[in-house]
Amino acid sequence: MNVVDVMSLDDIPPGTMTRVEVGGQPICLANVEGTLYAVHDTCTHGMASLSAGWLDPDMGRVECPRHGAYFRLSDGAAITPPATASLPVFPVEVRDGRVWIDPTPDTTHPFDAR
Numbered sequence: 001m002n003v004v005d006v007m008s009l010d011d012i013p014p015g016t017m018t019r020v021e022v023g024g025q026p027i028c029l030a031n032v033e034g035t036l037y038a039v040h041d042t043c044t045h046g047m048a049s050l051s052a053g054w055l056d057p058d059m060g061r062v063e064c065p066r067h068g069a070y071f072r073l074s075d076g077a078a079i080t081p082p083a084t085a086s087l088p089v090f091p092v093e094v095r096d097g098r099v100w101i102d103p104t105p106d107t108t109h110p111f112d113a114r
Contacts, residue, residue, distance in 0.1 A: 003093065003100040012036070012099065017062065019051035023103025027090055030073055032057045037073035038090040038101050045069050045083035 006020045006029070017030035019041050026041035028051040039062070041050050046066035053065040061070045061079065069083030076087035088105035 002104065003091070003102050005098050006101050007099050009094050009097050009099055015055065015057050017051050017055045019049060020101070022090070022101045025103055027101060028062060029092070029099065029101070030055055030062060032060050032073065036092045036094065036099065038092040039071065039073060039076045039087040040090075040105070043067075043069060043071075043083060044078060044085035044087060050087075 004022050006022060012018055012029060012031045014031050014033050017028055020027050020029050027038050028041040030037045043050055043064040043066060046064055048064050048066035050062050050064055050071065054063040056063060060073050062073060063070050067082050069078060070080040071077065071087050072079050076089040078084055078086050090105060091102040093100050
């Protein structure tokens with residue numbers, strides 16, 4: 001795995017998300033109750049930045065700010081219209097209090113930071 005150090009775990013507390021650039025790709029990094037998820041930051045329908053949208057930690061999903069499509073963070077699946085195409089997901093891990101992301105899209109198993 002070719003991982004990149006993106007930030008301190010302290011900079012992304014539970015219930016928040018942020019946009020990071022990894023390998024030239026915009027990635028939406030979300031912390032859902034201590035579990036980190038990394039999905040492509042661009043909505044597959046409206047081309048909006050998902051990190052500018054809304055995190056629904058109870059359902060483990062992010063809502064696009066442009067047209068309201070929801071994407072599941074665990075696997076990038078488009079779960080409501082108008083989006084129909086899934087998002088790429090990226091492996092994420094925590095090492096010594098730092099968040100690392102692999103810029104190669106892959107099936108991700110979320111890392112539990114607790």
